[in-house]
Amino acid sequence: MxxxxxxxxxxxxxxxxxxxxxxxxxxxxxxxxxxxxxxxxxxxxxxxxxxxxxxxxxxxxxxxxxxxxxxxxxxxxxxxxxxxxxxxxxxxxxxxxxxxxxxxxxxxxxxxxxxxxxxxxxxxxxxxxxxxxxxxxxHHAAHALAALFHTDWNDALIYTADGIGDNISYSVRTLRKDRLDVAFGDDSLLAKPRPSHDSLATAYGYATRACGFQMWRHEGKLTGLSARGEATLAEAFAQHFRISDDGLVVSDFKSTRVMGEQIMALCKGHSRENIAASIQKVAEDFILLSVRHWIDRTDTRHLAIAGGLFANVRINRLLAEALPIDEIFIFPAMGDDGVAVGSGLNLLLARDGLATWLAHRQRLENVYFGRDYDDAIDRCFGNAPNMRRIDGDPAAVATGFLCSGKAGAIYAGRMEYGPRALGARSILASPAHADINDTLNARLNRSEFMPFAPVVLEEDAERVFDITSVNRYAARFMTITCAVKPEWRSRIPAVVHVDGTARPQIVRNADNSLYADILWRFRSATGLPVLVNTSFNVHEEPIVNRPEECLQALNEGRVDFVVTRNAVYAKGPAMPSLFWVPVSASSGAGSGAGISLGKSSDPRRPSLP
Structure with missing residues (x-):
């Protein structure tokens, strides 16, 4: 069909x-x-x-x-x-x-x-x-099914939370013994007056507006700011919320408008950092209480979550670390863009029944579901004036640029689905210097309060980050934060937040061989198993999609080079295809050494020099 x-x-x-x-x-x-x-x-x-x-x-x-x-x-x-x-x-x-x-x-x-x-x-x-x-x-069934379908668990709690969808802001479903039960949030509530205006996501949005940012757009800025402030308003915010006897978040706000007015009034005269810390604490505390209620009640060890509130990676980390669960999964397109996939899965469930639907579930391998422009981008760049194609192994050439302090975009294969750039439309840079956050943000017209996210090979993930069996699956899609190991924080400062955490993406060779090859070569050259990964877009613009948008970004100086599966492109005169990169003593690879990053005999993994 x-x-x-x-x-x-x-x-x-x-x-x-x-x-x-x-x-x-x-x-x-x-x-x-x-x-x-x-x-x-x-x-x-x-x-x-x-x-x-x-x-x-x-x-x-x-x-x-x-x-x-x-x-x-x-x-x-x-x-x-x-x-x-x-x-x-x-x-x-x-x-x-x-x-x-x-x-x-x-x-x-x-x-x-x-x-x-x-x-x-x-x-x-x-x-x-x-x-x-x-x-x-x-709406919430679509969120929930998108998350559940991409697991292989026999039992699970499926919890969704967002601003509002089909008259509610939360839903709770349980999978147990081949039964999928709706505890709260089915279509019966669509036909009833809304019981309360209880959305923590909406409250978070109003706090975002109170800080001078755009509601429903810049909540991530508050997540970053929250680690820099004190939760001085948390008690004032929290007095409006409670957990009902059946474990749901409810509030005493008479309407969404009243919620906005009262939150905006409470925020007056307070710093953005303290507002952010306060609303973050309240959101964390109440979601944890609600989800814990249902985990305890259902005695499940697996948690699948979706909905816009779970774009908040700090909340996701708290759930992973504070609950007695074996694994957490956040659908990568956790916001309303993911509802399209969920609605398709809902149709299949209605057509085939639960047993067949469950039998077809599979873990998500990647989110590369957009169009592949690999051939088109080479034609686009080849016809552009003042643009040079650099011959040689693309991963080797790109690594040479990165080792010399340049920032470049990887534009390869099918575009990612969801809000995160995961190696198909990403900007890469060395994590060795914290000031890359300021310089690259300036080039992209961004004002961010979190460092860039790191990308790391699966084989290196546990020695750099607190990766466990609970958060590993989620970390493949950059949907959760975790602590950076203390011995690595000073070596990769560009990706470490003030609270010692990072939002990593774990990548495997099977997911994206070019991406993995660049990481391997960079580690070989510098001793650093991590690269900066930020989305390939200018502030307030969507992530780059078409080759022409990629070319424009390079021409405008947003990045220094673009690497595709076939070549590397940069502005100006032709550059050599072989780079000799000096490696400092601090890298652990020897002082004053030169490392050749030419073509590898093994396209999957170059041999160590």
């Missing part, structure tokens, strides 16, 4: 294509429209992109999976009186062109979206076959 899945919520719209249980392609609309966080409409560019990657037309789609999202008004079915109301507003110039299907269901006290959505019109107008079926998924 060819399945098209998409989410058209208020932000982070995205699309995915499945061939039965195989995820063929997935991408957020923002990468194509070049507008960060784009949403509030149908992601047609992303839809056509995943269909192109899959090799399908719209007419090839057998089923469509989506959520109760935002759609143009004419796809809704209304009563004659409401139809007259909207036509009158159109005549008066006050037409609302789009509506949120979730809100319509709640207003009409039903979870049956088919009562209001004109599927026949949607299919006919957009080139789909009339017999194509449309399935609507619950």
């Amino acid at each position: 060819h399945i098209l899945a998409f989410q058209s919520g208020l932000h982070d719209a995205s699309a995915a294509a499945f061939e039965d249980y195989r995820l063929v392609a997935a991408i957020a609309e923002e990468r194509l429209r070049r507008e960060k966080g784009w949403g509030n409409d149908i992601p047609w560019l992303a839809i056509d992109e995943v269909l192109h990657i899959a090799g399908w037309s719209r007419g090839d789609v057998d089923a469509i999976a989506t959520i109760h999202g935002v759609f143009p008004l004419h796809y809704f079915r209304f009563s004659p009186m409401r139809e007259f109301y909207y036509k009158t507003r159109k005549v008066l110039g006050h037409e609302r062109l789009k509506r949120d299907l979730s809100h319509i269901c709640t207003r009409n006290h039903t979870s049956d979206a088919s009562r209001f959505f004109r599927a026949d019109r949607f299919l006919a107008e957009n080139g789909f076959r009339p017999e194509t079926k449309i399935f609507f998924a619950n």
